[in-house]
Amino acid sequence: GYYDAGDHVKFGFPMAFTATMLAWGLIDFESGYSSAGQLEYGRAALKWATDYFIKCHTSATEFYGQVG
DSSP states (O other), X not given: OOBOSSSSOEEHHHHHHHXXXXXXXXXXXXXXXXXXXXXXXXXXXXXXXXXXXXXXXXXXXXXXXXXX
């Protein structure tokens, strides 16, 4: 996750919202991201976020929503 507030905590819910908005932006405005040369950067950032969430889901009944 990202340290998003200048402290030592990774907050899952704000990151989930941010990843969702980035994903919808990439879907809705793909041509704009592409023409600006930012599409692959956006996809990489989204992959990084989703990989982090997958790592936070450590079992069928366990998810780490806040770290730190």
